[in-house]
Amino acid sequence: MLLLGLLPLMLLRGCGCQAADAPLDVTAEFSVRMYHQLQILGGEENIIFSPLGVELALGMVELGARGSSLEEIRQALGYSNLRQDEEFSLMSNLTRALSVDTYVVRLVNSLFLQTGVRFNKDFLQLMKILFRAEVETVDFSESAAVSEHINSWVENHTESKIHNLVSADDFSSATKIMLVNAMYFRGSWKNQFRPENTRTFSFTKDDGSEVQTLMMYQQGEFYYGEFSDGTTEAGGVYQVLEMLYEGEDMSMMIVLPRQEVPLASLEPIIKAQLLEEWANNVKRQKVEIYLPRFKVEQKMDLKETLQQLGIKNIFTKDADLSAMTAETEDGQNLFIGKVVQKACLEVTEEGAEGAAGSGMIALTRTLVLYPQVMADHPFFFIIRNRKTGSILFMGRVMTPEVIEPFDDNFDM
Numbered sequence: 001m002l003l004l005g006l007l008p009l010m011l012l013r014g015c016g017c018q019a020a021d022a023p024l025d026v027t028a029e030f031s032v033r034m035y036h037q038l039q040i041l042g043g044e045e046n047i048i049f050s051p052l053g054v055e056l057a058l059g060m061v062e063l064g065a066r067g068s069s070l071e072e073i074r075q076a077l078g079y080s081n082l083r084q085d086e087e088f089s090l091m092s093n094l095t096r097a098l099s100v101d102t103y104v105v106r107l108v109n110s111l112f113l114q115t116g117v118r119f120n121k122d123f124l125q126l127m128k129i130l131f132r133a134e135v136e137t138v139d140f141s142e143s144a145a146v147s148e149h150i151n152s153w154v155e156n157h158t159e160s161k162i163h164n165l166v167s168a169d170d171f172s173s174a175t176k177i178m179l180v181n182a183m184y185f186r187g188s189w190k191n192q193f194r195p196e197n198t199r200t201f202s203f204t205k206d207d208g209s210e211v212q213t214l215m216m217y218q219q220g221e222f223y224y225g226e227f228s229d230g231t232t233e234a235g236g237v238y239q240v241l242e243m244l245y246e247g248e249d250m251s252m253m254i255v256l257p258r259q260e261v262p263l264a265s266l267e268p269i270i271k272a273q274l275l276e277e278w279a280n281n282v283k284r285q286k287v288e289i290y291l292p293r294f295k296v297e298q299k300m301d302l303k304e305t306l307q308q309l310g311i312k313n314i315f316t317k318d319a320d321l322s323a324m325t326a327e328t329e330d331g332q333n334l335f336i337g338k339v340v341q342k343a344c345l346e347v348t349e350e351g352a353e354g355a356a357g358s359g360m361i362a363l364t365r366t367l368v369l370y371p372q373v374m375a376d377h378p379f380f381f382i383i384r385n386r387k388t389g390s391i392l393f394m395g396r397v398m399t400p401e402v403i404e405p406f407d408d409n410f411d412m
């Protein structure tokens, strides 16, 4: 019934006759709650995950879910205020918004299903249309072969950036469905850093220890603001810097506590509403930026986290995923065994060539006239689509790319 209900909606969508107003991703609340869960588990480690990836992966499950399996997902993701099925149109729009030439997003969504289980044709069809998702059948009892196959598939779809997404012990003969979600992003800064301005610099971790890292530098016009939650919880004022990627659809927001304040004391105040507040209140102005090069990568089994956020039913024998299977298929006892996500992000100067727009370095100044964002200690970041509000990545850098100290010391 849900599947039928969807069709008219899609026909409307299909005309593509006008540039629609931005659909607004409604899942920020869920994303932030998820971050806090990961933070509890994450100790002192870097974190990176893709809220949008999780949203879409859950959307794929939701499409095949019924009853409380369906309701829990709607509730947790914040779709309760949407009309029934409206979220699929939304997700389809969010997926489409990623296909822009100025940056590279490799979003891999795939369902691998057990050979022999007959799946509903409409379900498979909608998976393709709404999520551009591939559905493939495999024999999970051949766990080594399956993991090799899935890993090769993911590599092929992420420009070889994401390896070893799954391992053989992720499966057993009881596995009937595996949901795979991987996201790789590479954008060029609108204002690129000049590689010749990158220096060795020390980065002070939250525990007070220091590591050497490659610190990029530039000054230029950026969106910037100083915020305070009005209490001393976050250690008073913290900085928010928004750096646009080429094309200006995407940006990275960096949230940096004061030097002497650990990120751990800023993290608890992060709320969905605050993300919006930051985005709406940063102002374009001249800023001086010191940002380490970093690469963060994380593989997560999201099952426990999702359960903590109220999505439980789909992982149990009570799961109702009946809309996935053909009507003739009886009592499949389908449930989700695992949800694995791997996210990967590289932040670099991005392009020595064509960096003409950024020739503003002026080390001869003696006074610091502009606000300075010195990310030489842990910070929080998000990469979001400024048009749709969807969050591609959320995470934190506790340790940047560590290098062996150079002999020469540069004074900045």
Ligand SMILES: *[C@@H]1O[C@H](CO)[C@@H](O)[C@H](O)[C@H]1NC(C)=O
Residues within 6 Å of the ligand: 012, 013, 016, 018, 019, 020, 022, 023, 024, 086, 087, 089, 090, 093
């Ligand atoms: C998705 O986009 C279409 C047209 O581009 C628009 O009509 C529709 O309202 C959007 N859906 C949502 C939920 O925003």
Ligand SMILES: *[C@@H]1O[C@H](CO)[C@@H](O)[C@H](O)[C@H]1NC(C)=O
Residues within 6 Å of the ligand: 149, 150, 152, 153, 156
């Ligand atoms: C990935 O690409 C390689 C080389 O093109 C190909 O041999 C392999 O079959 C592909 N793997 C999958 C799972 O598509």
